[in-house]
Amino acid sequence: DVKVTQSSRYLVKRTGEKVFLECVQDMDHENMFWYRQDPGLGLRLIYFSYDVKMKEKGDIPEGYSVSREKKERFSLILESASTNQTSMYLCASSLSGLGRGNYGYTFGSGTRLTVV
Amino acid sequence: GENVEQHPSTLSVQEGDSAVIKCTYSDSASNYFPWYKQELGKRPQLIIDIRSNVGEKKDQRIAVTLNKTAKHFSLHITETQPEDSAVYFCAASLGANNLFFGTGTRLTVIP
Numbered sequence: 001d002v003k004v005t006q007s008s009r010y011l012v013k014r015t016g017e018k019v020f021l022e023c024v025q026d027m028d029h030e031n032m033f034w035y036r037q038d039p040g041l042g043l044r045l046i047y048f049s050y051d052v053k054m055k056e057k058g059d060i061p062e063g064y065s066v067s068r069e070k071k072e073r074f075s076l077i078l079e080s081a082s083t084n085q086t087s088m089y090l091c092a093s094s095l096s097g098l099g100r101g102n103y104g105y106t107f108g109s110g111t112r113l114t115v116v
Numbered sequence: 117g118e119n120v121e122q123h124p125s126t127l128s129v130q131e132g133d134s135a136v137i138k139c140t141y142s143d144s145a146s147n148y149f150p151w152y153k154q155e156l157g158k159r160p161q162l163i164i165d166i167r168s169n170v171g172e173k174k175d176q177r178i179a180v181t182l183n184k185t186a187k188h189f190s191l192h193i194t195e196t197q198p199e200d201s202a203v204y205f206c207a208a209s210l211g212a213n214n215l216f217f218g219t220g221t222r223l224t225v226i227p
Contacts, residue, residue, distance in 0.1 A: 048214065104152075
């Protein structure tokens with residue numbers, strides 16, 4: 001019944017490494033999002049995508065990039081991991097609201113990334 | 117962009133009592149207000165939502181109210197149970213796609 005799948009539940013990487021976080025959804029959703037979740041800061045939007053090959057910066061894009069080559073897959077890339085990127089990363093997807101009104105998100109289970 | 121504030125950050129209630137979590141938003145154009153529940157170690161899940169053309173919506177023990185004039189909306193949980201213990205997030209949407217989240221409320225229901 002899992003609809004949004006994140007490839008890793010826990011990940012430990014070294015400072016300076018390039019890190020790939022993968023997210024796949026099987027609901028044919030147009031929109032996909034990457035958030036990071038930190039205690040006391042809630043959910044902060046890193047990047048989002050409304051369509052294949054399309055990406056938009058969120059509130060905290062610095063140090064991250066994304067790739068969406070296929071509709072079902074949205075990848076978050078940490079170009080050179082740093083300790084301040086240690087966090088829980090949540091992927092989400094939703095139907096496009098254009099012409100249909102708003103829809104809620106379906107979240108993945110999250111990837112807890114530790115950068116040492 | 118939209119700014120969503122959520123209070124309180126933590127809330128403890130006795131089992132059977134009611135819990136209320138409040139959120140305010142800044143942009144009067146926001147028209148969709150979902151609430152998410154995140155249990156420990158699990159993904160956030162949508163529990164209830166309300167659109168701007170409705171003032172109140174109820175689903176069993178959970179209700180959400182919206183005051184567009186004051187730009188605030190609230191989650192009400194009645195007859196709380198230990199399994200209601202979780203972090204709750206409110207959110208608001210300006211348009212068709214993006215959600216802006218509050219910072220979360222950690223609810224603890226004491227048996």
